[in-house]
Amino acid sequence: MNSSSVSSAPADTRRQRSRNPLRAIIGIPFGWQVLIGLVLGVALGLVAAQIGPVPGAGEDGDDGPNWLTTTLDTIGSTFVSLLTALVPPLIFLAIVTSIANLREVTNAARLAGKTLLWFAITALISVLVGIGLGALTDPGASAGVDPADAEASSTQGGWLDFLTGLVPANFVGLEGSLGDDGSVSLSFNALQILVVSIAVGIAVLSVGGKADPFLRVASSGLAIVQKLLWWVIRLAPIGTIGLLGNAVASYGWDAIGQLGVFTADVYIGMLIVLLAIYPILLKLNGLSIGSFFRGVWPATSLGFVSRSSLGTMPMTQTVTERMGVPRHYASFAIPLGATTKMDGCASIYPSLAAIFVANFYGVPLGVTDYLLIVLVSVLGSAATAGMTGATVMLTLTLSTLGLPLEGVGLLLAIDPILDMGRTALNVTGQSLVAVIVAKREQILDHDAYRAARRTSFEAIHAEQAEQAATDGSAADGHPAPSGGAGTGEQPPTDEEDRERQPATA
Numbered sequence: 001m002n003s004s005s006v007s008s009a010p011a012d013t014r015r016q017r018s019r020n021p022l023r024a025i026i027g028i029p030f031g032w033q034v035l036i037g038l039v040l041g042v043a044l045g046l047v048a049a050q051i052g053p054v055p056g057a058g059e060d061g062d063d064g065p066n067w068l069t070t071t072l073d074t075i076g077s078t079f080v081s082l083l084t085a086l087v088p089p090l091i092f093l094a095i096v097t098s099i100a101n102l103r104e105v106t107n108a109a110r111l112a113g114k115t116l117l118w119f120a121i122t123a124l125i126s127v128l129v130g131i132g133l134g135a136l137t138d139p140g141a142s143a144g145v146d147p148a149d150a151e152a153s154s155t156q157g158g159w160l161d162f163l164t165g166l167v168p169a170n171f172v173g174l175e176g177s178l179g180d181d182g183s184v185s186l187s188f189n190a191l192q193i194l195v196v197s198i199a200v201g202i203a204v205l206s207v208g209g210k211a212d213p214f215l216r217v218a219s220s221g222l223a224i225v226q227k228l229l230w231w232v233i234r235l236a237p238i239g240t241i242g243l244l245g246n247a248v249a250s251y252g253w254d255a256i257g258q259l260g261v262f263t264a265d266v267y268i269g270m271l272i273v274l275l276a277i278y279p280i281l282l283k284l285n286g287l288s289i290g291s292f293f294r295g296v297w298p299a300t301s302l303g304f305v306s307r308s309s310l311g312t313m314p315m316t317q318t319v320t321e322r323m324g325v326p327r328h329y330a331s332f333a334i335p336l337g338a339t340t341k342m343d344g345c346a347s348i349y350p351s352l353a354a355i356f357v358a359n360f361y362g363v364p365l366g367v368t369d370y371l372l373i374v375l376v377s378v379l380g381s382a383a384t385a386g387m388t389g390a391t392v393m394l395t396l397t398l399s400t401l402g403l404p405l406e407g408v409g410l411l412l413a414i415d416p417i418l419d420m421g422r423t424a425l426n427v428t429g430q431s432l433v434a435v436i437v438a439k440r441e442q443i444l445d446h447d448a449y450r451a452a453r454r455t456s457f458e459a460i461h462a463e464q465a466e467q468a469a470t471d472g473s474a475a476d477g478h479p480a481p482s483g484g485a486g487t488g489e490q491p492p493t494d495e496e497d498r499e500r501q502p503a504t505a
Helices: 003-018 021-026 030-051 067-104 108-137 159-165 190-233 236-258 260-284 289-306 313-322 327-340 344-360 367-379 390-401 405-410 412-440 446-450 457-475 494-500
Strands: 174-178 184-188
Touching: 030 067, 030 236, 030 289, 067 108, 067 190, 067 236, 067 327, 108 260, 108 327, 108 344, 108 367, 108 412, 190 313, 236 289, 236 412, 260 289, 260 344, 260 412, 289 313, 289 412, 289 446, 313 327, 313 412, 327 412, 344 367, 344 390, 344 405, 344 412, 367 390, 390 405, 405 412
Parallel strands: none
Antiparallel strands: 174 184
């Protein structure tokens, strides 16, 4: 056999592998996969809307969804269910380990206080933006929705419910309900899980060395849950097709047209906060605007797709650490922010929605009412509890103002479309506060912050896996290498990032 035939065989094999369509799809960068999912979701949603409902396929012989709408709904709901299933252990383990890690920090109480203060400051600014837009545009006066669509939400929030909801019904924060067919379904209260987690974390600090075995188990469990969550996140492009496609097919552009002013107000308000308020706060604290937005972009885009601050939490924490925030602080601030820091869901949206409902029902709002909106937004944001909970916050606001709770039903048609932007703003604000507090407390690694840049999801995932291996070796008694956020070490170069990416990327 001559040398040319031998050398040509590997080349033919490589060409055959390159023609493998599945391998080519997997090799597309994750960010582009998400964008492709967005386009396909809109396209398939429009096709499903064009097909229209199937006569007699619904309950009681009414019109029901066609096969494509059903498929898109199943794909989207399955993706959300997978994210939701991981939320309870994620909250518990992340909060417990982050509070326990604060024992190594001498100024932990001051860091916690300043974090909550900046949560309140940004929430106050955001709700003022929402009130200003609502007062200028009167979004409910020109709405084309049918009053017959008004319906009170099955999930409601009131101040008494909020306060009693802080008390856990059981240790794991799970609640059971009995269906009409006798089936039992379980749900969780993220706020109760947060309370239990904080209590356990404080107990770990109080016990001291005796709690080290428990803390090692919790840290290992958190690493396992985060790995599972990353596997779910890899399904985000497929989930995006289902979520967006079902939203377009079920509600179409007619719903947006009927609520055009309100939809525009919400997104304009979020853009003002994202592209004007946040940059001003960064500049006032001596931080580069470009470095922040380049660094936070993976979390912002994933929040837009997943519609879950808690589901995006591992990514938010990772990009925050890459921007120079020390791990011991980021692991506390980001989980706390994922349950209580909601500039989109708890500030802009409920303020505009309350004004919309008041306009629609012809109820005049006075100065006292606007002050109540501000109060609810700043103090009640924890009621959103991280998982697409803007409806809870809205009902809390409406009940405080004495407005009809049935107004919630008027806005449900476009809620999935609005929730994408709300969550993207939420996670960006969570990272922003951590960066600002770290800068003001002089614990920010400025070299890492100046070098912050947008990197691929695969590179961040590879970096997390490497860090988990490092933490594991350190836990076994081997010294961990120095470096990382807060040490002054330069972040890896773009070439190093590419080398860390898995072969499929």
